[in-house]
Amino acid sequence: MFGLGRRKIxxxxxxxxxxxxxxxxxxxxxxxxxxxxxxxxxxxxxxRVISTLMSEITHTSAFIETEADxxxxxxxxxxxxxxxxxxxxxxLTKLAVGIEVDGETVPIDRIAGLLEGTLSDVVQKILxxxxxxxxxVYALNELNVNVGRVDQCMAQLNSINKTTNMLxxxxxxxxxxAGAAGAAFRVVAQEVRELSxxxxxxxxxxxxxxxxxxxxxxxxHATLQRVATIDMxxxxxxxxxxxxxxxxxxxxxxxxxETVSDAxxxxxxxxxxxxxxxxxxxxxxxxxxxxxxxxxxxxxxxxALEETKASTAADVPELAGDxxxxxxxxxxxxxxxxxxxxxxxxxxxxxDGQPSDVVPxxxxxxxxxxxxxxxxxx
Amino acid sequence: MExxxxxxxxxxxxxGEFTFTDHAAFKLMIDRLFEANSSSVTMDIGQLQFIDSAGxxxxxxxxxxxxxxxxxxxxxxxxxxVKRMFGLTKFDTLFTVED
Numbered sequence: 254m255f256g257l258g259r260r261k262i263x264x265x266x267x268x269x270x271x272x273x274x275x276x277x278x279x280x281x282x283x284x285x286x287x288x289x290x291x292x293x294x295x296x297x298x299x300x301r302v303i304s305t306l307m308s309e310i311t312h313t314s315a316f317i318e319t320e321a322d323x324x325x326x327x328x329x330x331x332x333x334x335x336x337x338x339x340x341x342x343x344x345l346t347k348l349a350v351g352i353e354v355d356g357e358t359v360p361i362d363r364i365a366g367l368l369e370g371t372l373s374d375v376v377q378k379i380l381x382x383x384x385x386x387x388x389x390v391y392a393l394n395e396l397n398v399n400v401g402r403v404d405q406c407m408a409q410l411n412s413i414n415k416t417t418n419m420l421x422x423x424x425x426x427x428x429x430x431a432g433a434a435g436a437a438f439r440v441v442a443q444e445v446r447e448l449s450x451x452x453x454x455x456x457x458x459x460x461x462x463x464x465x466x467x468x469x470x471x472x473x474h475a476t477l478q479r480v481a482t483i484d485m486x487x488x489x490x491x492x493x494x495x496x497x498x499x500x501x502x503x504x505x506x507x508x509x510x511e512t513v514s515d516a517x518x519x520x521x522x523x524x525x526x527x528x529x530x531x532x533x534x535x536x537x538x539x540x541x542x543x544x545x546x547x548x549x550x551x552x553x554x555x556x557a558l559e560e561t562k563a564s565t566a567a568d569v570p571e572l573a574g575d576x577x578x579x580x581x582x583x584x585x586x587x588x589x590x591x592x593x594x595x596x597x598x599x600x601x602x603x604x605d606g607q608p609s610d611v612v613p614x615x616x617x618x619x620x621x622x623x624x625x626x627x628x629x630x631x
Numbered sequence: 632m633e634x635x636x637x638x639x640x641x642x643x644x645x646x647g648e649f650t651f652t653d654h655a656a657f658k659l660m661i662d663r664l665f666e667a668n669s670s671s672v673t674m675d676i677g678q679l680q681f682i683d684s685a686g687x688x689x690x691x692x693x694x695x696x697x698x699x700x701x702x703x704x705x706x707x708x709x710x711x712x713v714k715r716m717f718g719l720t721k722f723d724t725l726f727t728v729e730d
Contacts, residue, residue, distance in 0.1 A: 373721075380720055383688030390654055391692070482651040485684035486712075489719050 286571050294579040296558045303555045305602045307548050312614050314544040321537035332527040339520035346513045361506040365499040372492040379485045386481040393474045400467050414452050421445040634660045641669035646678040649686035665700045677708035
């Protein structure tokens with residue numbers, strides 16, 4: 254075990270009778286000394302363990318405090334971020350509801366209504382235009398018929414005029430044959446011829462006017478044909494397509510509204526959750542206090558052990574001097590550690606007697622199976 | 632466009648496509664339709680496949696002529712593109728449209 258090896262207390266029975274009377278009041282039996290030495294060694298090692306534990310706990314407490322603070326501020330940033338998201342999402346609701354025009358928000362369904370009204374109006378105007386165009390086509394057709402009839406009249410007039418002229422000519426010839434007796438007749442015949450000439454001239458003017466009218470009608474007819482044959486049916490059908498589109502737009506706006514409402518609700522619940530998380534993190538305050546109590550208790554135990562050691566050593570002079578450390582059970586203890594840095598610290602302080610900060614406290618866990626570790630330690 | 636009168640002379644079938652170029656034929660048909668003694672005359676457009684805006688205008692003129700002649704004008708069985716056009720132009724508010 255630890256070098257005293259002469260007597261194993263558990264195995265050999267006491268051979269010498271205990272003679273209390275012949276020993277001094279403060280003399281102790283050898284087997285008792287051995288036992289006491291074991292207790293002293295145990296107490297000593299316990300003190301070392303206690304000291305190591307105290308520094309381990311203090312560091313852990315500080316670590317928790319730092320991490321809790323960091324977490325707390327991260328969560329508070331998160332809460333702020335969530336709030337900003339909520340604001341953004343709420344501004345989206347405005348977009349979902351309508352379109353901003355000249356500083357006024359026009360709701361989507363009103364836009365649909367306005368467009369539908371405008372399109373209906375256009376369709377009605379197209380119908381009216383088509384009806385009036387066709388009406389003009391029929392009117393011009395009638396005019397053409399009238400012009401045709403007037404043309405016939407003109408032809409008859411010209412024909413009559415020709416006959417009149419012929420008659421007047423014949424009358425003049427007869428008047429010449431009649432000599433002096435036909436003088437009056439000759440004058441009348443001449444007048445008739447003049448009249449005929451005038452009629453022919455007038456007839457010519459009328460014909461050219463009529464021709465102008467006919468040309469005008471023909472031109473109007475051609476224009477009207479162009480107007481009336483513009484097929485507006487495609488434009489009318491476009492209204493149909495637009496109505497389908499508008500209905501889809503209104504539906505999209507509604508579904509956007511729903512999604513945005515969900516988002517706002519979700520954002521609200523995130524904020525609430527974060528607030529409770531921040532509150533929960535404040536636990537570290539109580540934890541710190543509890544750990545401080547633990548450390549304090551250990552200190553008390555340490556002191557008790559020290560006093561007992563001191564008074565024992567004072568009563569039993571054989572116990573004075575260096576105590577050899579009891580390492581066997583310590584090694585069994587260290588085998589149970591999974592954190593390699595923690596085990597290294599305990600080894601250094603318990604077995605090598607080094608100060609508590611010789612091996613740094615790692616921020617992250619590194620779980621190592623207990624059978625690994627540097628060869629020099631075990 | 633082609634048209635076929637029933638024996639009753641107040642019922643006419645209109646077949647094919649009704650566009651601007653049919654304006655002369657249409658006038659003849661309408662004149663003959665309103666010569667019948669009935670107070671109500673019917674245009675069966677079940678076999679009319681297409682009507683353009685000129686055709687719609689001509690129907691509106693026929694409506695005016697019917698009113699002037701004291702007749703009721705009924706349009707029967709519009710289908711397909713014709714039915715769609717009637718819907719978009721709300722013809723059911725202007726004419727008696729039957730299925």
